Amino acid sequence: MARYGMVIDETKCVGCYACRVACQNQNHLRENEAYNYLEEREYGQFPNFNREFLPLQCQHCDNPPCVAVCPTGASQKRKDGVVLVNEKDCIGCKYCIAACPYHVRIIKKEGYIEKCRFCIEFVEEGGKPACMTTCMTGVRLFGDLDDPNSDISQFVAKNRHRLRVYKRELNTKPRIFYRKA
């Protein structure tokens, strides 16, 4: 069984928002709905300062708080590690929105809760997520963490000391690893 994960190289992101638009196309989202976000930050003090972009989407946690709190079992984690919402069972109580520390869940107009799905239908046919393939600087790497020959496994092996996960203190064990400069 595959164990899907993603690496995001923060140092490469230029903030063009192509991933957001590609995601909206891929998932047929409305213009005010999005599954990924870019946080723009400024750091340092003049004259030594810079700007950085932080791409953010569902972290597909190994210990997902949204799955634990779901009262109907609509929010679930698949065996391959992808966290999905079963839209048939979702009653829209919004408890998972409250539980998500990354604030990536949105309410769809149809009344269920949705967020990044790792483009799983596409990936199962052998494709890659839209946010990864569209990126002109190659910020994202998606693949099977259990396959030692996959791009992502090799990248992780090489950059292990530079990778980190966000909000680690909450013990959510995200599947998205960020490479810091």
Next chain:
Amino acid sequence: MEGTIFIFWNWMVVIYLFVAGISAGAFAISALAYFLGEEKYQDITRFGAYIAPFPLLFGLMFLIYDLERPQLFWKLLLTLQVHSVMSLGAWLLVIFSVLSFFYFYLWLPDRFDIVELLRKTPQSWDKWAIVRRFKTHPLLEKLHRKHLNGFRGWIGMVGIPVSLLVGIYTGVLLGALVARPFWNNPMLPMLFLASALKTGTASICLIGCFFKGLRGMSREQIETNKFIIHSIDFYLMILSIIAILLFIFGLYTSPRSSVEAAHLIMGGEFTFLFWGLAVVVGLLLPLSLEVYELIPHFISHTAMRQHNPWISGVVSVSVLAGGFILRYVVVYAGQMAKIVTT
């Protein structure tokens, strides 16, 4: 590090949390009064039992309407997710509703006995055999109120822990979320429980004083009831003040996110609502009125003051208002507070 932060639970959830507290509190106080003095405090027990089921029923309508898909709410009752406080709470509410309606029925005046009412169906209906069979069925006789009244104590005994759990659950629902630093505080359920019991007491007091009125009650009766209801309220006030102080203490002694969340009520957006309305109007004002009423009686054992319905009225209305504003502040501030990371 945030995606999108928005207010997803609005005033409907605030109302639900508030009225669920009233229901739980009214039931618990009613059963407590029953065990303190079966005959002596019967009025309190009766009013508590009459109040208990209805605020919750009203709140459940809001709760269901607040869902994005209200038509699918029944899915909550087809499954039990042991890790989800909301799922556990849904089942708890089912149990509580059944108990409180049964308790309500047991305390209704005898003329509402359902067996007698069934027997009063029009004569013309007797032409159907099924109606005749039903009316003369021996089981119906067993359901007569005079056989059921013995259950009052049992329902009260089971009901106290269940109603306390309902009061606690509303706090645990919010407190269980690590992602929300303002809510993720062990004192929050305690704060909600104390507030629930207080609002329950206040609603009994209010309904007792104003809707039923005091006509036909002897001075002695009024004083006994007033004394016990204000004493219970007084202890709960003290408990609430401690809970509020410890709640804020808890926010300040937790990691940075909680400290920043505490700023929402300590100088931030909700300062006036929290300190001015929830604490001063909802706690200190009724507390001082109760001190005025009770302390001379407690300390120098003088007779109670002449009953002044205005004092009891102001106490109960301000407690109810304070309880509502407390829920409002907690629900809204909790959604604005976020985890701060480097």
